[in-house]
Amino acid sequence: MIGMEPSSSSPEWKPTVSQEEQWILERQVFHIYQLFCNIPPKSQAVMLELQRDNHIEYLMKGLRHLGPSFSVLDANRPWICYWILHSIALLGESVDDALEHNAIHFISRCQDQHGGYGGGPGQMPHLATTYAAVNSLITLGGHRSLGSINRVKIYSFLRRMKHTSGGFSMHDGGEVDVRACYTAISVACALNILDEDLVQGVGDYILSCQTYEGGIAGEPGSEAHGGYTFCGLATMILVNEVNRLDLASLTDWLVFRQGVEGGFQGRTNKLVDGCYSFWQGGAAVLIQRLHAAAGEGHSSVRSNESFTSSEFSDDEELLEGTSSGMAEISPDVEEDAGRDSGIDHANSSSIPFNLTQRHIEAEPIFQSHALQQYILLCSQVEGGFRDKPGKNRDHYHTCYCLSGLAAAQYSWSKDADSPPLPRSVLGPYSNLLEPINPLCNIVLKQYNEARQFFSKPL
């Protein structure tokens, strides 16, 4: 909540639960930031450093062994695989051959004979665990991993999950919501099995979930929520119907979800949480790239053929990055580009005017550095990441804090080939993570390999 000072018009003012919780969190966060400000620059650099070795150790440990408290995730094991494997990939590492072999085999055992993956061997197939399993196998990459995916059976599973509302059920007899839509469509796109029968009605369903606030809810009538907003937005882009959403109000709601702490909250007047670094931050990156595509007057963007994921296209590459020559722009001009500083852009000999204009458009609409600061100083712990100070680390938050960090680091980039400028990365440049495809949240290199592998239609 911003502007929390009590209004002078109320004589008997008592804080509400929301206000009190917010104050407590702000106290904790600003205590950390205060500490940070008061230490010498060398120590600051250390505080901002991504503790790669500690994170890898925590992640590898989880892959090999989990204690009894994880019994409550016994129906989510492909998720644990994805959270860990994706995090490792973001850190630019990979698992050894033996572990890779074991992972492929285990995930394959989660497959149902009629298609789709369940939460563990012998469990019913479920859209979320199917998404996690497929994403894990794509992240591992290579012929054995990708070849283990039975596209025909998965397609038939997705068709079975299709609901009359246009959305999807999570499992046979399961709940219908925007998550289900996203997991189904994302899997279909990644495996190149998206078709009219799967797409039909999804846009209508998601549209009905956009609320008066501007964000997207889990189901029609519910509250706008960061997780569902990402799912809804990504899905609409994937099925080529994003312009049907009220993007202006979605953007407005989204930017106001970034708190004074620097992190993102999931809903209006709730507390920030590290995982929304990806759900909200990632959504912001998607929106930005939509703006960029529109701003460049890319003619096919105006038509519905833009952002097709079912085939390689120039437009899709806009989401992954196209060459922009941003490296030519000098840091000084970047600083002043947005202000009335009196710099005569036309006369800055090394900077063509229109490139400067494009640079302004490439400024993230959210505060990328503030988000990175929250992630590194408040969510990062010695091995893994957490929701917020006071909470414990877990693999889910590790995955989404890292994914959000990657999204934030690349939020100025339109070009996946040229690395982000040093100023995009908070802390040492070695903090830079691998670039992702923000629609499916898979490391770009692995995603591209899978696209090649699955380029033949079913």
Place this chain on the structure above:
Amino acid sequence: MDSDEDDRIPLSQRPEWSDVTPVPQDDGPNPVVPISYSKEFAETMGYVRAVYLADERSHRALQLTAEAIHFNAGNYTVWQFRRLILEALNADLHDELEFVEHLASKNSKNYQLWHHRRWVAEKLGTEAAGRELEFTKKIFVNDAKNYHAWSHRQWVLQTLGGWEDELAYCDELLEDDIFNNSAWNQVSYAVKAILTKPENESSWRYLRGLYKNSMPSFVMDRRVSTVCLTVLTTKANCVFALSLLLDLLSNGFEPNQELKNAVEALLPESRDQDSDMAVTICSVLEIVDPMRVNYWRWRKKSLHSEVEEGVRNLRVH
């Protein structure tokens, strides 16, 4: 059924289960993310797998699913199997409501629990409405923003009528007669909320949302601009008021001198005000709302086309 682990008799020692051979989990050799299940957990799941594979929809199977759910309320396969058993046995679903309620306090954010509750309530029909609304209220005591509980509440009202009847009715009335005061009562509520707590973003968004499909009413309702003015003159918590005012201007609203003065007063002396009030507002927002400085710069840039479109829409009406 949340007996202490000490009280639990192993299934292998229960005579009623003596005819069943538990089915072990088939993780294969060297699985990744292996969980060190407790003995009790592993045994329970072994027996569940046996009855599941045999598709045994009996009372003992029903009881067993309850035990499994207590160990892991996230096992959607077991919940689904439980529903099949309940149907096969034609069980009394009121008992089922009890079962869910018992689990709810420790599992209030569990998808499977809420989906199951919805399934039961739907089967029970309208008679369940009151109890369902009470149930959500109980959850709100400990967690006033529980997303699942709110969705469930919405679903109950939607499925059983009431909520949407009221809203749909107001819409109809306004379409028939825009001066209908009873229907505008909703607007009054939002306005009152804004004035008592101008720092609360929720009411501003609600107010804006009320007008989503009727831009001309938005622009012409003096109460909206009056709210903005009141808040701006206190000079505190201005961001939402300025943002709303910006939206008004983008839709062809013509501000009076009082409003212009109030906005001017917020601009630091070092800055010149622009003849276009919307531009001035953006400049103020860049200063008073630095987290979103890039967003306000982008809005300033987009103003021309926003206003054109807004005025076009006004003319169409």
